[in-house]
Amino acid sequence: MTILAHPDTAQDGDREESAPTTRCRILAVAERSFREIGYQKTTVADIAKTLKMSPANVYRFFDSKKAINEAVVERVTGEIEALIARIADVAGLPAEARLRQAIEALHRDTVARWDGYPRIHEMIEAAMGESWGVCRHHIDRIGAVFERIVRDGVRTGEFEAEDPAVAARCVQAAITRHTHPLLVGQLPQVPEPTLDQVIAFVLRGLRPAR
Amino acid sequence: MTILAHPDTAQDGDREESAPTTRCRILAVAERSFREIGYQKTTVADIAKTLKMSPANVYRFFDSKKAINEAVVERVTGEIEALIARIADVAGLPAEARLRQAIEALHRDTVARWDGYPRIHEMIEAAMGESWGVCRHHIDRIGAVFERIVRDGVRTGEFEAEDPAVAARCVQAAITRHTHPLLVGQLPQVPEPTLDQVIAFVLRGLRPAR
Known part of the structure; x- marks a missing residue:
């Protein structure tokens, strides 16, 4: 049986790991996106999506792009x-x-x-x-x-x-x-x-x- | 009596002056616009409009932004x-x-x-x-x-x-x-x-x- 997180509160990536790890993963994905897609076109929602996280979870770590x-x-x-x-x-x-x-x-x-x-x-x-x-x-x-x-x-x-x-x-x-x-x-x-x-x-x- | 240029062929600024003067005026307006509005948001149409010229006339001098x-x-x-x-x-x-x-x-x-x-x-x-x-x-x-x-x-x-x-x-x-x-x-x-x-x-x- 699979337990699914409620979509309104948390997605896959939201609570599976320690805070420092999450922070690091956000930064790694952001850096890659800034590099490849560009800072202007990257949104916090894109970063969250790549990490299978809710944007709200990203905002728990960083309050802005x-x-x-x-x-x-x-x-x-x-x-x-x-x-x-x-x-x-x-x-x-x-x-x-x-x-x-x-x-x-x-x-x-x-x-x-x-x-x-x-x-x-x-x-x-x-x-x-x-x-x-x-x-x-x-x-x-x-x-x-x-x-x-x-x-x-x-x-x-x-x-x-x-x-x-x-x-x-x-x-x-x-x-x-x-x-x-x-x-x-x-x-x-x-x-x-x-x-x-x-x-x-x-x-x-x-x-x-x- | 006022003689109006036909709007489809020429606007005010299109044929009142010599080519070098027109070229200079286009560059002066473009430079000011690049400086104040920015290169990205400036269009050839904007430059033409400021000069009261048709875009086609600007393109006679410069083939692109x-x-x-x-x-x-x-x-x-x-x-x-x-x-x-x-x-x-x-x-x-x-x-x-x-x-x-x-x-x-x-x-x-x-x-x-x-x-x-x-x-x-x-x-x-x-x-x-x-x-x-x-x-x-x-x-x-x-x-x-x-x-x-x-x-x-x-x-x-x-x-x-x-x-x-x-x-x-x-x-x-x-x-x-x-x-x-x-x-x-x-x-x-x-x-x-x-x-x-x-x-x-x-x-x-x-x-x-x-």
């Missing part, structure tokens, strides 16, 4: 920050090598994550417009990782920077075209500067005067 | 390139001062042109997506102006650059956050690096090693 997007962006940016922080903290590697690897990883991750999804810009723009705090937080945390590497380099004499925090922010600005999700799509059509050329330029700007 | 946008972007980018080229060619000014002024002018122009029009990103994105050639051409021409300044500086010994073309492209990439129409809107909320800090960093990357 905007809140879902913020959580998606927080998850994605958190993964990226963890990746970069691991590289920054590798022991025994010169600061220059770590800075280079961190920049390359950031670039590769951005390209791999967004390439081939032309509608992804909608999600990024929604985040930049409605949820700037989340984006700003990400910029600050990546800047802080770069700053750690620059400070290490200044301490060992590899780098010279009057203000390591400002220098790190300038490095971050210099790689925007290679790491901003709204811009990397056009990179193959603007062949220069390559990321290698930008890294060499940035390292030149950090090297001691004599 | 995309073609109108390309012409708008070409006009805007042409103005910006002329502005930067004038600064690059000022006689008697050191290369460093000209590079600084060109960057500052590019930044100021971008902010003044797009600030306060949240829908402008639609037009920029349409250009980046459907008419990349026009954007690419603009990037190339600004890069060429920067390259001219860098070459001057290398010749006078102010700058040092293994490949001035690559160095100029790296300078251009480094100021993306301060000069890209899709990004300048967020600048007030990412206070660092300031444009001055980026310019100082870039000049450090160009200065001779000893």
Whole structure:
């Protein structure tokens, strides 16, 4: 005998799992939909339907599509920050090598994550417009990782920077075209500067005067 | 006695002026509409109506909204390139001062042109997506102006650059956050690096090693 949930109160997905699992599944489905269908055309009802949940159950976790997007962006940016922080903290590697690897990883991750999804810009723009705090937080945390590497380099004499925090922010600005999700799509059509050329330029700007 | 044009063949604006003037008026109205109403919601019929023209007359000049946008972007980018080229060619000014002024002018122009029009990103994105050639051409021409300044500086010994073309492209990439129409809107909320800090960093990357 099969027991069916009452359709008005709960659908299949509504109470079979723990809250953190449900939250994760909502975010995974939302991210895929924002990527493939686009942020504009995705509705909370679509997300619920894919999960065989009632929209009301999705709203128990997130009070709006905007809140879902913020959580998606927080998850994605958190993964990226963890990746970069691991590289920054590798022991025994010169600061220059770590800075280079961190920049390359950031670039590769951005390209791999967004390439081939032309509608992804909608999600990024929604985040930049409605949820700037989340984006700003990400910029600050990546800047802080770069700053750690620059400070290490200044301490060992590899780098010279009057203000390591400002220098790190300038490095971050210099790689925007290679790491901003709204811009990397056009990179193959603007062949220069390559990321290698930008890294060499940035390292030149950090090297001691004599 | 008033002579009325036959409504099926021509409206008021259809044949009162020379073709270049009509072309210009179409572009001016289109640009204002893309800026204020947004590229998505603007139709060729709206543009014609504002000009008291038949849509057919607009189509005599531009075969699609995309073609109108390309012409708008070409006009805007042409103005910006002329502005930067004038600064690059000022006689008697050191290369460093000209590079600084060109960057500052590019930044100021971008902010003044797009600030306060949240829908402008639609037009920029349409250009980046459907008419990349026009954007690419603009990037190339600004890069060429920067390259001219860098070459001057290398010749006078102010700058040092293994490949001035690559160095100029790296300078251009480094100021993306301060000069890209899709990004300048967020600048007030990412206070660092300031444009001055980026310019100082870039000049450090160009200065001779000893």
